[in-house]
Amino acid sequence: MLRHTKMMAIGCPICNSPYRALSKHLLRNHNVRNLVERRILLLLAKGRINIRLHPCIIAGCEYNGTRLDRHLYRNHVELSRQELHVVLTKLKMKVATKKLRELSLTNPRVAMITSWDVDTVGDDVLAQPPPLSPVITCDNPDCKEWRMDANIMKAQRDIYAAEVKSLRCMLQQRIQRNRKRMNQRAEDQERVFLRKRSRTESTPKRLSKSKGPSCRKSPIASHTPVSSSSEPASIDTEASSSSPPIHSPWFSGRGRGNRMRDITFPRIMEKYLQGYRDHYEGIDPTVRLQENAVSKISRVKSFLSFMAHGFNRLSDWLFLRDLKRIRGWSRSLIKSSLQVTTSDFYIKNISHFLKYMNETPCKGSRLNQNDMILITREVSAILKSMRKKVFIHQMQVKRDKMEGLPSHKDIMACLTAAKTRIPQLLDVMTSNPTHATRSLLYGYMTLNWSCIYGHRPGVYSNMTNTEVLKAEITGTAFGHLIHVSNHKTANTFGEAQMYLTIEEFGWKSRGR
Known part of the structure; x- marks a missing residue:
């Protein structure tokens, strides 16, 4: 049975339009009849321009060898993948333009169509500065002064x-x-x-049936070392709490220093995870939502790196079929330093990713529908078994918060102090405005609102002038109602509301 494969569209280097039959497009639409010229354009469109002999264009690098492609990936480790892609694209464009320039200088029998200038391509901060013009002896004073300036600039450049x-x-x-x-x-x-594994543990079962044929080393092999034995290293899901989990190094660091962001996978998996991130962000992501998406992808990568430990082929996703390893990952989360609610949140992130994966299968995945049902059911069972611990922890945190609430006497004292101090601070701001006075004024105003409504500080900081002006227009003789749309729980509870009296709204009008 013949298998028909769809040809991928390639962008035309002249008009930037995608075409599958690019050679015919160049001949018919752009009248490129020179075979050598057409071949250079095709190689440029496919990204197969030979750049091995070109010198390195990174500033401060003097490499001039025969394998520039290897040099960029091995020696310039400070560049990210996106930056390397930009450098390679500019190099290929520069080499292709140089070849077209050399071809035009030979006066070919078949006229050329392209007329790119090699000196105008690829000049940016990454490129080496162009050499200065040769020194010309001249008795003109202006020329001498120019040569002195040129020598000074050359010394500074060096x-x-x-x-x-x-x-x-x-x-x-x-x-x-x-x-x-x-x-x-x-x-x-x-x-x-x-x-530290127990010597009485039974011999682990072979996972070779789920590994598939061996292939080249995985990109995450440098972060998750593989056992030197012939069988893949198994995960001890019944180990004691003193045994460190294999994925624990990925949870070191906080914020942008977390090492989970350094996990890498094959290109097809990275592309799939990027699609999942775009799905999570939506059509109009905020900065907070983009940061949450990065954290969510990092947790998914940590889970995948734990599951893929010992496997050489990752693009088929068959390493997810090990249900015992999924339980081991969940158990290691619970036994780690994380709170039970945080562990529950991490597992819910994985559940959401598996649901997305079940509805949108990855290209090259060999997991069937039955495998996905077993995996999602196992994660759901883990979440169900954690409900008791999560509920007890939440009740304990709620009791601690209730015990730390201020008393009725303290709240009344705060309200009295705020109503006394706010008019005084407004008068001071009118006569002698300072940053310290403004901060103290905002502190008393938010204290007054928090004692009445109990809103988070983000409600006050995200309040806009448009919302205040709208409340001023729609106000009554008794007060003004302000609706704040941008706050933390807007997706669940909608807009936050604050009803200010005429006096309180006057404070806010004077403080603007």
């Missing part, structure tokens, strides 16, 4: 280039040391974990 080169070398060395330290730490924790 000093800056040497400084950039030294700083780049220091950055590369630091990145390499951090990677070695991270790999060594993961290997040490893996070694300690395997040493």
